[in-house]
Amino acid sequence: GQQLNQSPQSMFIQEGEDVSMNCTSSSIFNTWLWYKQDPGEGPVLLIALYKAGELTSNGRLTAQFGTTRKDSFLNISASIPSDVGIYFCAGQLYNFNKFYFGSGTKLNVKP
Amino acid sequence: DAMVIQNPRYQVTQFGKPVTLSCSQTLNHNVMYWYQQKSSQAPKLLFHYYDKDFNNEADTPDNFQSRRPNTSFCFLDIRSPGLGDAAMYLCATSRDRNEQFFGPGTRLTVL
Numbered sequence: 001g002q003q004l005n006q007s008p009q010s011m012f013i014q015e016g017e018d019v020s021m022n023c024t025s026s027s028i029f030n031t032w033l034w035y036k037q038d039p040g041e042g043p044v045l046l047i048a049l050y051k052a053g054e055l056t057s058n059g060r061l062t063a064q065f066g067t068t069r070k071d072s073f074l075n076i077s078a079s080i081p082s083d084v085g086i087y088f089c090a091g092q093l094y095n096f097n098k099f100y101f102g103s104g105t106k107l108n109v110k111p
Numbered sequence: 112d113a114m115v116i117q118n119p120r121y122q123v124t125q126f127g128k129p130v131t132l133s134c135s136q137t138l139n140h141n142v143m144y145w146y147q148q149k150s151s152q153a154p155k156l157l158f159h160y161y162d163k164d165f166n167n168e169a170d171t172p173d174n175f176q177s178r179r180p181n182t183s184f185c186f187l188d189i190r191s192p193g194l195g196d197a198a199m200y201l202c203a204t205s206r207d208r209n210e211q212f213f214g215p216g217t218r219l220t221v222l
Binding site for chain 2: 031033035040041042043044045048086088090092095096097098099101102103104106
C-alpha cells in the first residue's frame with residue numbers, strides 16, 4: 001500500500017507558539033485532508049485541499065497542497081491548550097475511493 | 112445536524128462471541144467506510160461500500176464482514192472476536208471520492 005510519512009511524530013510546545021507538521025508521499029495525490037482526533041473520539045476534518053499549490057485556512061489553521069502534489073503542510077498559529085490531540089494527514093490517489101493516512105502527529109501544549 | 116452516528120460507543124464482548132457494530136448517517140452520502148484503529152495509530156481501512164458495491168481490503172481478515180441494507184446504515188460483523196480485535200472501530204462516509212466524515216467510533220473490548 002501507499003506510504004505517507006508524517007512528521008514530526010510528536011511535539012511539545014508552549015501555549016502561544018506556532019506549530020508546523022507535514023506529510024510526504026512517493027506518489028502523486030489528488031486530494032489531501034487534515035484531521036484532528038481527540039482521545040476516545042473519531043477524527044474531525046479540519047481542512048480539505050484539492051489543487052496543487054492550494055493554500056486554505058480554517059481559523060488559526062492553514063494547510064497547503066504541495067506543488068509537487070506529493071506533500072502537504074499544516075500550520076497552527078498561536079497554539080492554545082485545546083489544540084492538544086493527534087493530527088492526521090490523509091491523501092487520495094486519482095480515481096481511488098480510499099484515503100491513505102499518515103501515522104499522526106501528537107501535539108502537546110503547555111499552558 | 113447532518114452527521115455520522117455509531118452505536119454503541121462502547122461494546123464489550125467475550126472471546127469468540129459474535130458482535131455487530133452499527134453506523135448510520137444523515138448526510139445521504141453514497142460511500143461508507145469501516146476502519147479499525149489501535150492505540151493512537153492511524154486508522155486502518157477494513158472495507159468500504161461505494162453505493163451497493165462492496166470493496167474489501169486485501170489484508171482484512173475473513174473474521175470481519177459488513178452489510179449495508181440501505182444508504183443510511185452499515186454494519187460491521189465480527190464473527191469470532193479475538194483479543195487482537197480489541198480496538199476503536201470508526202465509520203466514515205463520503206460523497207463519491209470527496210472528503211470523508213467520521214463518526215465518534217465504537218470502542219470494542221474483548222474479554
